[in-house]
Amino acid sequence: xxxxxxxxxxxxxxxxxxxxxxxxxxxxxxxxxxxxxxxxxxxxxxxxxxxxxxxxxxxxxxxxxxxxxxxxxxxxxxxxxxxxxxxxxxxxxxxxxxxxxxxxxxxxxxxxxxxxxxxxxxxxxxxxxxxxxxxxxxxxxxxxxxxxxxxxxxxxxxxxxxxxxxxxxxxxxxxxxxxxxxxxxxxxxxxxxxxxxxxxxxxxxxxxxxxxxxxxxxxxxxxxxxxxxxxxxxxxxxxxxxxxxxxxxxxxxxxxxxxxxxxxxxxxxxxxxxxxxxxxxxxxxxxxxxxxxxxxxxxxxxxxxxxxxxxxxxxxxxxxxxxxxxxxxxxxxxxxxxxxxxxxxxxxxxxxxxxxxxxxxxxxxxxxxxxxxxxxxxxxxxxxxxxxxxxxxxxxxxxxxxxxxxxxxxxxxxxxxxxxxxxxxxxxxxxxxxxxxxxxxxxxxxxxxxxxxxxxxxxxxxxx
DNA sequence: AAACAGACCAACCGCAACTAT
DNA sequence: GATAGTTGCGGTTGGTCTGTT
Numbered sequence: 001x002x003x004x005x006x007x008x009x010x011x012x013x014x015x016x017x018x019x020x021x022x023x024x025x026x027x028x029x030x031x032x033x034x035x036x037x038x039x040x041x042x043x044x045x046x047x048x049x050x051x052x053x054x055x056x057x058x059x060x061x062x063x064x065x066x067x068x069x070x071x072x073x074x075x076x077x078x079x080x081x082x083x084x085x086x087x088x089x090x091x092x093x094x095x096x097x098x099x100x101x102x103x104x105x106x107x108x109x110x111x112x113x114x115x116x117x118x119x120x121x122x123x124x125x126x127x128x129x130x131x132x133x134x135x136x137x138x139x140x141x142x143x144x145x146x147x148x149x150x151x152x153x154x155x156x157x158x159x160x161x162x163x164x165x166x167x168x169x170x171x172x173x174x175x176x177x178x179x180x181x182x183x184x185x186x187x188x189x190x191x192x193x194x195x196x197x198x199x200x201x202x203x204x205x206x207x208x209x210x211x212x213x214x215x216x217x218x219x220x221x222x223x224x225x226x227x228x229x230x231x232x233x234x235x236x237x238x239x240x241x242x243x244x245x246x247x248x249x250x251x252x253x254x255x256x257x258x259x260x261x262x263x264x265x266x267x268x269x270x271x272x273x274x275x276x277x278x279x280x281x282x283x284x285x286x287x288x289x290x291x292x293x294x295x296x297x298x299x300x301x302x303x304x305x306x307x308x309x310x311x312x313x314x315x316x317x318x319x320x321x322x323x324x325x326x327x328x329x330x331x332x333x334x335x336x337x338x339x340x341x342x343x344x345x346x347x348x349x350x351x352x353x354x355x356x357x358x359x360x361x362x363x364x365x366x367x368x369x370x371x372x373x374x375x376x377x378x379x380x381x382x383x384x385x386x387x388x389x390x391x392x393x394x395x396x397x398x399x400x401x402x403x404x405x406x407x408x409x410x411x412x413x414x415x416x417x418x419x420x421x422x423x424x425x426x427x428x429x430x431x432x433x434x435x436x437x438x439x440x441x442x443x444x445x446x447x448x449x450x451x452x453x454x455x456x457x458x459x460x461x462x463x464x
Numbered sequence: 465a466a467a468c469a470g471a472c473c474a475a476c477c478g479c480a481a482c483t484a485t
Numbered sequence: 486g487a488t489a490g491t492t493g494c495g496g497t498t499g500g501t502c503t504g505t506t
Contacts (some may be wrong), residue, residue: 038503046471055475055476056475056476057474057475057500058474074493076492077472078490078492079489079490079491079492091491092476092477092491092492092493093475093476093494094494095472095492096475096476097474098473101474101498119489128495128496129494129495130494131493131494142493142494142495142496143473143474143475144473146474146495147472147473147474150496151470151471151472151473154470154471155470155471158470230485245479337491
Protein backbone atom coordinates (compact mmCIF):
# COMPACT_ATOMS: atom_id res chain seq x y z
CA UNK A 1 0.00 0.00 0.00
CA UNK A 2 1.99 2.87 -1.16
CA UNK A 3 0.22 6.08 -1.59
CA UNK A 4 1.99 8.93 -3.22
CA UNK A 5 1.55 12.47 -2.26
CA UNK A 6 1.33 15.07 -4.96
CA UNK A 7 4.87 16.00 -4.16
CA UNK A 8 6.07 12.48 -4.52
CA UNK A 9 4.31 12.23 -7.82
CA UNK A 10 6.07 15.35 -8.90
CA UNK A 11 9.43 13.87 -8.17
CA UNK A 12 8.85 10.31 -9.19
CA UNK A 13 6.77 9.48 -12.19
CA UNK A 14 6.25 6.00 -13.44
CA UNK A 15 6.96 6.48 -17.12
CA UNK A 16 8.72 9.00 -19.34
CA UNK A 17 5.45 9.97 -20.95
CA UNK A 18 3.77 10.52 -17.68
CA UNK A 19 6.76 12.33 -16.42
CA UNK A 20 6.74 14.60 -19.40
CA UNK A 21 3.09 15.26 -19.05
CA UNK A 22 3.36 15.93 -15.41
CA UNK A 23 6.41 18.03 -15.92
CA UNK A 24 4.68 20.10 -18.53
CA UNK A 25 1.61 20.38 -16.41
CA UNK A 26 3.68 21.32 -13.46
CA UNK A 27 5.55 23.88 -15.44
CA UNK A 28 2.35 25.31 -16.74
CA UNK A 29 0.85 25.35 -13.33
CA UNK A 30 3.95 26.90 -11.94
CA UNK A 31 3.91 29.78 -14.33
CA UNK A 32 0.25 30.33 -13.86
CA UNK A 33 0.64 30.17 -10.16
CA UNK A 34 3.59 32.51 -10.22
CA UNK A 35 1.73 35.01 -12.33
CA UNK A 36 -1.25 34.76 -10.08
CA UNK A 37 0.95 35.03 -7.07
CA UNK A 38 2.66 38.12 -8.37
CA UNK A 39 -0.65 39.73 -9.07
CA UNK A 40 -1.92 38.69 -5.72
CA UNK A 41 1.20 39.96 -4.09
CA UNK A 42 0.74 43.36 -5.64
CA UNK A 43 -2.82 43.48 -4.50
CA UNK A 44 -1.82 42.44 -1.03
CA UNK A 45 0.90 45.00 -0.87
CA UNK A 46 -1.61 47.63 -1.73
CA UNK A 47 -4.22 46.45 0.63
CA UNK A 48 -1.80 45.33 3.34
CA UNK A 49 -4.39 42.90 4.47
CA UNK A 50 -3.20 39.88 6.42
CA UNK A 51 -3.13 36.89 4.13
CA UNK A 52 -5.20 33.90 5.05
CA UNK A 53 -2.71 31.10 4.79
CA UNK A 54 -3.80 27.82 3.38
CA UNK A 55 -3.81 24.59 5.34
CA UNK A 56 -4.23 20.99 4.44
CA UNK A 57 -2.75 18.87 1.73
CA UNK A 58 -0.41 20.44 -0.74
CA UNK A 59 -1.29 20.65 -4.39
CA UNK A 60 1.04 19.93 -7.27
CA UNK A 61 1.28 23.56 -8.17
CA UNK A 62 2.12 24.51 -4.64
CA UNK A 63 4.82 21.91 -4.62
CA UNK A 64 6.13 23.22 -7.89
CA UNK A 65 6.26 26.73 -6.53
CA UNK A 66 8.11 25.60 -3.49
CA UNK A 67 10.58 23.53 -5.47
CA UNK A 68 11.14 26.44 -7.77
CA UNK A 69 11.71 28.74 -4.86
CA UNK A 70 14.25 26.43 -3.27
CA UNK A 71 15.97 26.03 -6.60
CA UNK A 72 16.35 29.76 -6.83
CA UNK A 73 17.04 30.74 -3.28
CA UNK A 74 18.11 27.58 -1.58
CA UNK A 75 16.79 26.11 1.61
CA UNK A 76 16.08 28.22 4.61
CA UNK A 77 14.39 31.54 5.12
CA UNK A 78 11.11 29.77 4.84
CA UNK A 79 9.04 32.69 5.89
CA UNK A 80 10.24 34.46 2.79
CA UNK A 81 8.66 31.83 0.58
CA UNK A 82 5.24 33.26 1.03
CA UNK A 83 6.50 36.76 0.38
CA UNK A 84 8.59 35.86 -2.65
CA UNK A 85 6.35 33.35 -4.35
CA UNK A 86 2.96 34.24 -3.10
CA UNK A 87 2.50 30.73 -1.91
CA UNK A 88 -0.23 30.84 0.66
CA UNK A 89 1.62 28.70 3.14
CA UNK A 90 3.42 29.61 6.30
CA UNK A 91 7.15 29.12 6.45
CA UNK A 92 6.76 26.30 8.83
CA UNK A 93 4.54 24.44 6.46
CA UNK A 94 6.95 25.08 3.59
CA UNK A 95 9.87 23.76 5.52
CA UNK A 96 7.97 20.67 6.51
CA UNK A 97 6.80 20.02 3.01
CA UNK A 98 10.27 20.42 1.60
CA UNK A 99 11.92 18.34 4.27
CA UNK A 100 9.48 15.49 4.23
CA UNK A 101 8.46 15.30 0.60
CA UNK A 102 10.20 17.52 -1.90
CA UNK A 103 13.78 17.35 -0.81
CA UNK A 104 15.91 15.32 -3.22
CA UNK A 105 17.33 11.92 -2.29
CA UNK A 106 14.37 11.05 -0.17
CA UNK A 107 13.87 7.35 0.13
CA UNK A 108 10.28 6.32 -0.26
CA UNK A 109 8.70 3.04 0.53
CA UNK A 110 8.71 0.81 3.53
CA UNK A 111 11.66 0.35 5.81
CA UNK A 112 14.02 -2.51 5.14
CA UNK A 113 14.63 -5.05 7.91
CA UNK A 114 18.04 -3.55 8.48
CA UNK A 115 16.54 -0.14 8.81
CA UNK A 116 13.97 -1.46 11.23
CA UNK A 117 16.59 -3.00 13.42
CA UNK A 118 18.68 0.12 13.27
CA UNK A 119 15.71 2.17 14.32
CA UNK A 120 15.12 -0.10 17.28
CA UNK A 121 18.73 0.18 18.29
CA UNK A 122 18.77 3.91 17.87
CA UNK A 123 15.58 4.23 19.82
CA UNK A 124 17.00 2.15 22.61
CA UNK A 125 19.92 4.48 22.70
CA UNK A 126 18.33 7.83 22.03
CA UNK A 127 14.70 7.56 22.93
CA UNK A 128 12.25 9.60 20.93
CA UNK A 129 14.89 11.66 19.20
CA UNK A 130 13.47 11.24 15.76
CA UNK A 131 15.56 13.85 14.07
CA UNK A 132 18.75 12.35 15.39
CA UNK A 133 17.62 8.94 14.37
CA UNK A 134 16.85 10.23 10.91
CA UNK A 135 20.40 11.47 10.67
CA UNK A 136 21.48 7.85 10.72
CA UNK A 137 19.03 6.78 8.06
CA UNK A 138 19.83 8.59 4.83
CA UNK A 139 16.79 9.44 2.83
CA UNK A 140 14.46 8.96 5.74
CA UNK A 141 12.73 11.73 7.59
CA UNK A 142 12.10 12.10 11.25
CA UNK A 143 8.39 12.12 10.58
CA UNK A 144 8.63 8.87 8.70
CA UNK A 145 10.59 7.20 11.46
CA UNK A 146 8.25 8.55 14.09
CA UNK A 147 5.23 7.26 12.24
CA UNK A 148 6.81 3.90 11.76
CA UNK A 149 7.84 3.60 15.38
CA UNK A 150 4.52 4.68 16.77
CA UNK A 151 2.66 2.29 14.55
CA UNK A 152 5.01 -0.55 15.28
CA UNK A 153 5.00 -0.09 19.04
CA UNK A 154 1.26 0.27 19.08
CA UNK A 155 0.91 -2.94 17.18
CA UNK A 156 3.36 -4.80 19.33
CA UNK A 157 1.93 -3.57 22.56
CA UNK A 158 -1.49 -4.56 21.48
CA UNK A 159 -0.15 -8.01 20.79
CA UNK A 160 1.45 -8.07 24.20
CA UNK A 161 4.95 -8.16 22.81
CA UNK A 162 8.05 -6.30 23.89
CA UNK A 163 8.92 -3.37 21.75
CA UNK A 164 12.60 -4.06 21.39
CA UNK A 165 14.09 -7.12 19.76
CA UNK A 166 15.99 -9.41 22.12
CA UNK A 167 19.40 -8.28 21.07
CA UNK A 168 18.53 -4.71 21.86
CA UNK A 169 17.10 -5.74 25.21
CA UNK A 170 20.29 -7.56 26.02
CA UNK A 171 22.30 -4.55 25.00
CA UNK A 172 20.22 -2.37 27.25
CA UNK A 173 20.78 -4.70 30.16
CA UNK A 174 24.50 -4.81 29.60
CA UNK A 175 24.93 -1.13 28.97
CA UNK A 176 22.87 -0.27 32.00
CA UNK A 177 24.94 -2.60 34.08
CA UNK A 178 28.04 -0.85 32.92
CA UNK A 179 26.54 2.52 33.59
CA UNK A 180 25.39 1.51 37.02
CA UNK A 181 28.81 1.20 38.47
CA UNK A 182 29.55 4.85 37.96
CA UNK A 183 26.54 6.05 39.77
CA UNK A 184 27.43 8.28 42.61
CA UNK A 185 24.26 7.78 44.49
CA UNK A 186 24.46 6.17 47.85
CA UNK A 187 21.57 3.81 47.66
CA UNK A 188 19.21 2.16 45.31
CA UNK A 189 16.24 4.16 46.51
CA UNK A 190 18.00 7.36 45.64
CA UNK A 191 18.83 5.93 42.29
CA UNK A 192 15.27 4.99 41.68
CA UNK A 193 14.10 8.42 42.60
CA UNK A 194 16.70 10.07 40.46
CA UNK A 195 15.96 7.88 37.52
CA UNK A 196 12.32 8.59 37.89
CA UNK A 197 12.94 12.29 38.13
CA UNK A 198 15.12 12.12 35.08
CA UNK A 199 12.29 10.78 33.06
CA UNK A 200 12.99 7.11 32.99
CA UNK A 201 9.85 5.19 32.65
CA UNK A 202 8.97 1.61 32.98
CA UNK A 203 9.74 0.91 29.40
CA UNK A 204 13.40 1.45 29.75
CA UNK A 205 15.24 0.08 32.71
CA UNK A 206 16.70 2.81 34.76
CA UNK A 207 20.39 2.34 35.23
CA UNK A 208 20.21 1.28 38.76
CA UNK A 209 20.04 -2.34 39.55
CA UNK A 210 22.98 -4.34 38.42
CA UNK A 211 21.98 -7.38 40.35
CA UNK A 212 18.59 -7.43 38.75
CA UNK A 213 20.08 -7.04 35.32
CA UNK A 214 22.53 -9.78 36.02
CA UNK A 215 19.82 -12.08 37.19
CA UNK A 216 18.05 -11.53 33.93
CA UNK A 217 21.13 -12.14 31.88
CA UNK A 218 21.97 -15.13 33.96
CA UNK A 219 18.63 -16.67 33.24
CA UNK A 220 19.19 -16.01 29.61
CA UNK A 221 22.41 -17.95 29.80
CA UNK A 222 20.59 -20.80 31.45
CA UNK A 223 18.22 -20.72 28.58
CA UNK A 224 21.09 -20.78 26.16
CA UNK A 225 22.42 -23.88 27.78
CA UNK A 226 19.14 -25.67 27.89
CA UNK A 227 17.90 -28.10 25.25
CA UNK A 228 16.03 -26.57 22.37
CA UNK A 229 12.31 -26.22 22.78
CA UNK A 230 10.03 -28.54 20.94
CA UNK A 231 8.20 -25.93 18.97
CA UNK A 232 9.32 -24.49 15.73
CA UNK A 233 8.63 -20.85 15.48
CA UNK A 234 8.63 -18.64 12.42
CA UNK A 235 11.43 -16.25 11.83
CA UNK A 236 11.63 -12.98 13.61
CA UNK A 237 10.70 -9.92 11.63
CA UNK A 238 13.93 -8.41 12.74
CA UNK A 239 16.89 -9.25 10.63
CA UNK A 240 18.74 -12.29 11.72
CA UNK A 241 22.03 -11.81 13.41
CA UNK A 242 24.47 -10.80 10.76
CA UNK A 243 26.62 -7.87 9.91
CA UNK A 244 24.82 -4.90 8.54
CA UNK A 245 25.21 -5.29 4.86
CA UNK A 246 23.18 -2.43 3.62
CA UNK A 247 23.84 -0.22 6.56
CA UNK A 248 27.54 -0.73 6.36
CA UNK A 249 28.03 2.94 5.93
CA UNK A 250 26.99 3.45 9.49
CA UNK A 251 29.38 1.02 11.01
CA UNK A 252 33.04 0.62 10.50
CA UNK A 253 33.79 -2.95 11.29
CA UNK A 254 37.21 -4.12 12.16
CA UNK A 255 38.09 -6.55 9.44
CA UNK A 256 38.95 -9.42 11.69
CA UNK A 257 35.57 -9.29 13.29
CA UNK A 258 33.57 -9.63 10.19
CA UNK A 259 33.66 -13.37 10.30
CA UNK A 260 31.13 -15.15 12.37
CA UNK A 261 32.15 -17.10 15.41
CA UNK A 262 31.25 -20.68 15.09
CA UNK A 263 29.47 -22.40 17.93
CA UNK A 264 32.54 -24.44 18.56
CA UNK A 265 34.79 -21.46 18.82
CA UNK A 266 35.46 -20.57 22.40
CA UNK A 267 34.53 -16.99 22.82
CA UNK A 268 36.89 -14.85 24.69
CA UNK A 269 35.05 -12.27 26.71
CA UNK A 270 36.71 -9.58 24.69
CA UNK A 271 35.15 -11.06 21.62
CA UNK A 272 31.78 -10.12 22.95
CA UNK A 273 32.50 -6.58 22.07
CA UNK A 274 33.99 -7.39 18.71
CA UNK A 275 35.75 -4.91 16.65
CA UNK A 276 37.62 -3.03 19.26
CA UNK A 277 41.03 -4.32 18.50
CA UNK A 278 42.85 -4.35 21.78
CA UNK A 279 39.70 -3.61 23.62
CA UNK A 280 40.27 0.08 23.44
CA UNK A 281 38.44 2.49 21.30
CA UNK A 282 40.97 5.16 20.65
CA UNK A 283 38.59 7.69 19.24
CA UNK A 284 35.64 8.49 17.12
CA UNK A 285 37.33 7.11 14.04
CA UNK A 286 37.24 3.71 15.62
CA UNK A 287 33.66 3.91 16.55
CA UNK A 288 31.60 1.78 14.31
CA UNK A 289 28.68 4.05 14.81
CA UNK A 290 28.91 7.44 13.28
CA UNK A 291 28.74 10.26 15.75
CA UNK A 292 25.17 10.74 16.68
CA UNK A 293 25.28 14.44 16.49
CA UNK A 294 27.59 17.32 15.96
CA UNK A 295 27.38 17.80 19.68
CA UNK A 296 29.38 14.67 20.11
CA UNK A 297 32.43 16.61 19.10
CA UNK A 298 31.84 19.24 21.66
CA UNK A 299 31.40 19.24 25.39
CA UNK A 300 29.60 16.25 26.69
CA UNK A 301 26.21 17.01 28.00
CA UNK A 302 24.09 14.66 29.93
CA UNK A 303 21.20 13.68 27.80
CA UNK A 304 18.66 11.25 28.96
CA UNK A 305 16.30 9.56 26.60
CA UNK A 306 13.08 11.34 26.23
CA UNK A 307 9.94 9.73 27.37
CA UNK A 308 9.49 6.55 25.48
CA UNK A 309 6.46 4.74 26.73
CA UNK A 310 4.38 6.43 29.28
CA UNK A 311 1.59 4.03 28.85
CA UNK A 312 1.67 0.85 30.86
CA UNK A 313 3.49 -1.91 29.17
CA UNK A 314 2.32 -5.42 28.64
CA UNK A 315 3.82 -7.98 30.95
CA UNK A 316 6.32 -9.16 28.42
CA UNK A 317 7.65 -5.69 27.80
CA UNK A 318 7.66 -4.85 31.44
CA UNK A 319 9.54 -8.00 32.21
CA UNK A 320 12.14 -7.18 29.63
CA UNK A 321 12.42 -3.60 30.70
CA UNK A 322 12.69 -4.44 34.33
CA UNK A 323 15.38 -6.95 33.65
CA UNK A 324 13.12 -9.93 33.41
CA UNK A 325 14.91 -12.77 31.77
CA UNK A 326 12.10 -14.00 29.68
CA UNK A 327 12.03 -11.20 27.20
CA UNK A 328 15.74 -11.48 26.77
CA UNK A 329 15.47 -14.96 25.50
CA UNK A 330 16.64 -15.08 21.96
CA UNK A 331 15.88 -17.60 19.33
CA UNK A 332 17.28 -20.86 20.48
CA UNK A 333 18.47 -21.96 17.12
CA UNK A 334 20.54 -18.88 16.83
CA UNK A 335 21.63 -18.97 20.43
CA UNK A 336 23.82 -21.78 19.47
CA UNK A 337 26.08 -19.28 17.86
CA UNK A 338 26.57 -17.66 21.18
CA UNK A 339 29.04 -19.40 23.32
CA UNK A 340 26.96 -20.10 26.36
CA UNK A 341 29.84 -21.36 28.38
CA UNK A 342 31.77 -18.18 28.02
CA UNK A 343 28.76 -16.11 28.89
CA UNK A 344 28.00 -18.21 31.87
CA UNK A 345 31.54 -17.96 33.08
CA UNK A 346 31.49 -14.24 32.77
CA UNK A 347 28.23 -14.04 34.60
CA UNK A 348 29.57 -16.17 37.36
CA UNK A 349 32.41 -13.74 37.73
CA UNK A 350 29.97 -10.91 37.78
CA UNK A 351 27.92 -12.58 40.43
CA UNK A 352 31.00 -13.16 42.48
CA UNK A 353 31.98 -9.60 42.12
CA UNK A 354 28.74 -8.14 43.33
CA UNK A 355 27.87 -10.44 46.15
CA UNK A 356 25.54 -8.40 48.25
CA UNK A 357 26.65 -7.62 51.72
CA UNK A 358 23.54 -7.49 53.84
CA UNK A 359 25.14 -5.17 56.39
CA UNK A 360 24.11 -1.57 55.78
CA UNK A 361 27.59 -0.21 55.74
CA UNK A 362 28.08 3.45 55.22
CA UNK A 363 30.00 4.25 52.12
CA UNK A 364 33.06 6.36 52.62
CA UNK A 365 32.11 9.21 50.36
CA UNK A 366 31.83 8.85 46.65
CA UNK A 367 31.10 5.19 47.06
CA UNK A 368 28.47 3.90 44.74
CA UNK A 369 26.00 1.15 45.01
CA UNK A 370 28.53 -1.45 44.18
CA UNK A 371 30.92 -0.34 46.80
CA UNK A 372 28.22 -0.52 49.36
CA UNK A 373 27.40 -3.97 48.25
CA UNK A 374 30.98 -4.99 48.27
CA UNK A 375 31.33 -4.48 51.93
CA UNK A 376 31.22 -0.81 52.66
CA UNK A 377 32.66 0.84 55.73
CA UNK A 378 36.37 0.67 56.10
CA UNK A 379 36.65 -2.13 53.63
CA UNK A 380 36.33 0.18 50.75
CA UNK A 381 40.01 0.26 50.21
CA UNK A 382 40.62 -3.39 50.83
CA UNK A 383 38.03 -5.92 49.90
CA UNK A 384 35.73 -3.39 48.41
CA UNK A 385 38.39 -1.87 46.31
CA UNK A 386 39.56 -5.25 45.27
CA UNK A 387 36.14 -6.24 44.15
CA UNK A 388 35.72 -3.01 42.34
CA UNK A 389 38.93 -3.63 40.52
CA UNK A 390 37.62 -7.00 39.57
CA UNK A 391 34.52 -5.34 38.29
CA UNK A 392 36.65 -2.98 36.30
CA UNK A 393 38.44 -5.81 34.69
CA UNK A 394 35.33 -7.77 34.04
CA UNK A 395 33.40 -4.89 32.64
CA UNK A 396 36.29 -3.88 30.54
CA UNK A 397 36.44 -7.35 29.13
CA UNK A 398 32.78 -7.33 28.41
CA UNK A 399 32.42 -3.82 27.16
CA UNK A 400 35.76 -2.55 26.03
CA UNK A 401 33.96 0.09 24.07
CA UNK A 402 34.24 2.30 27.07
CA UNK A 403 37.78 1.74 27.93
CA UNK A 404 39.28 4.73 26.32
CA UNK A 405 36.70 7.38 27.08
CA UNK A 406 35.91 5.97 30.47
CA UNK A 407 39.44 5.47 31.59
CA UNK A 408 39.55 8.59 33.67
CA UNK A 409 36.21 7.95 35.21
CA UNK A 410 37.13 4.39 35.96
CA UNK A 411 39.87 5.50 38.23
CA UNK A 412 37.63 8.05 39.78
CA UNK A 413 34.85 6.09 41.31
CA UNK A 414 33.00 9.16 42.36
CA UNK A 415 32.79 10.24 38.76
CA UNK A 416 29.57 11.69 37.66
CA UNK A 417 27.10 9.72 35.67
CA UNK A 418 27.08 12.37 33.03
CA UNK A 419 30.27 10.99 31.66
CA UNK A 420 28.52 7.81 30.85
CA UNK A 421 25.04 8.82 30.25
CA UNK A 422 25.69 10.68 27.11
CA UNK A 423 24.32 8.72 24.25
CA UNK A 424 27.35 9.34 22.16
CA UNK A 425 29.71 7.93 24.65
CA UNK A 426 27.97 5.45 26.80
CA UNK A 427 28.15 1.80 25.99
CA UNK A 428 26.11 2.14 22.96
CA UNK A 429 23.31 -0.25 22.39
CA UNK A 430 24.04 0.07 18.75
CA UNK A 431 27.66 -0.74 19.27
CA UNK A 432 26.76 -3.81 21.16
CA UNK A 433 24.17 -4.81 18.68
CA UNK A 434 26.63 -4.73 15.90
CA UNK A 435 29.07 -6.61 18.02
CA UNK A 436 26.69 -9.38 18.68
CA UNK A 437 25.50 -9.48 15.17
CA UNK A 438 28.95 -9.57 13.77
CA UNK A 439 29.57 -12.74 15.66
CA UNK A 440 26.29 -14.29 14.83
CA UNK A 441 25.69 -13.94 18.50
CA UNK A 442 22.56 -12.93 20.33
CA UNK A 443 19.95 -12.91 17.73
CA UNK A 444 16.42 -12.23 16.90
CA UNK A 445 13.89 -14.30 18.60
CA UNK A 446 11.94 -16.81 16.68
CA UNK A 447 9.41 -16.43 19.41
CA UNK A 448 9.09 -12.80 18.64
CA UNK A 449 10.61 -11.97 21.96
CA UNK A 450 7.79 -13.77 23.62
CA UNK A 451 8.06 -15.45 26.91
CA UNK A 452 6.32 -18.67 26.70
CA UNK A 453 7.38 -20.22 23.48
CA UNK A 454 4.08 -19.42 21.93
CA UNK A 455 4.46 -17.78 18.61
CA UNK A 456 2.51 -14.59 18.47
CA UNK A 457 3.47 -13.53 15.02
CA UNK A 458 0.14 -14.49 13.72
CA UNK A 459 -1.18 -11.54 15.62
CA UNK A 460 0.99 -9.20 13.70
CA UNK A 461 -0.20 -7.88 10.44
CA UNK A 462 2.44 -6.81 7.95
CA UNK A 463 5.11 -8.60 9.78
CA UNK A 464 4.51 -12.22 9.07
C1' DA B 465 -21.45 -5.37 -0.95
C1' DA B 466 -21.33 -2.78 3.22
C1' DA B 467 -19.58 -1.72 7.66
C1' DC B 468 -15.99 -1.57 10.57
C1' DA B 469 -11.33 -1.47 12.54
C1' DG B 470 -6.70 -0.91 11.96
C1' DA B 471 -2.71 0.86 9.49
C1' DC B 472 -0.53 4.38 7.33
C1' DC B 473 0.65 8.93 6.31
C1' DA B 474 0.64 13.97 5.85
C1' DA B 475 0.17 17.89 8.15
C1' DC B 476 -0.71 20.89 12.08
C1' DC B 477 0.35 22.69 16.67
C1' DG B 478 2.98 24.12 20.54
C1' DC B 479 7.24 24.59 22.51
C1' DA B 480 12.09 25.40 22.84
C1' DA B 481 16.41 26.70 20.99
C1' DC B 482 18.79 29.66 18.19
C1' DT B 483 19.86 34.07 15.81
C1' DA B 484 19.67 38.78 14.58
C1' DT B 485 18.72 43.39 15.95
C1' DG C 486 20.70 42.04 28.08
C1' DA C 487 16.05 42.19 26.00
C1' DT C 488 13.16 41.36 22.30
C1' DA C 489 11.39 39.61 18.03
C1' DG C 490 11.83 36.55 14.39
C1' DT C 491 13.20 32.04 12.64
C1' DT C 492 14.03 27.29 12.75
C1' DG C 493 13.78 22.66 14.43
C1' DC C 494 11.65 19.10 17.00
C1' DG C 495 8.27 16.06 19.03
C1' DG C 496 3.41 15.11 19.93
C1' DT C 497 -0.90 14.77 18.05
C1' DT C 498 -4.71 14.71 14.82
C1' DG C 499 -7.42 13.75 10.87
C1' DG C 500 -7.97 11.76 6.30
C1' DT C 501 -7.42 7.87 3.29
C1' DC C 502 -6.58 3.21 2.21
C1' DT C 503 -6.71 -1.78 3.17
C1' DG C 504 -8.13 -5.93 5.15
C1' DT C 505 -11.55 -8.37 7.76
C1' DT C 506 -16.11 -9.61 9.19
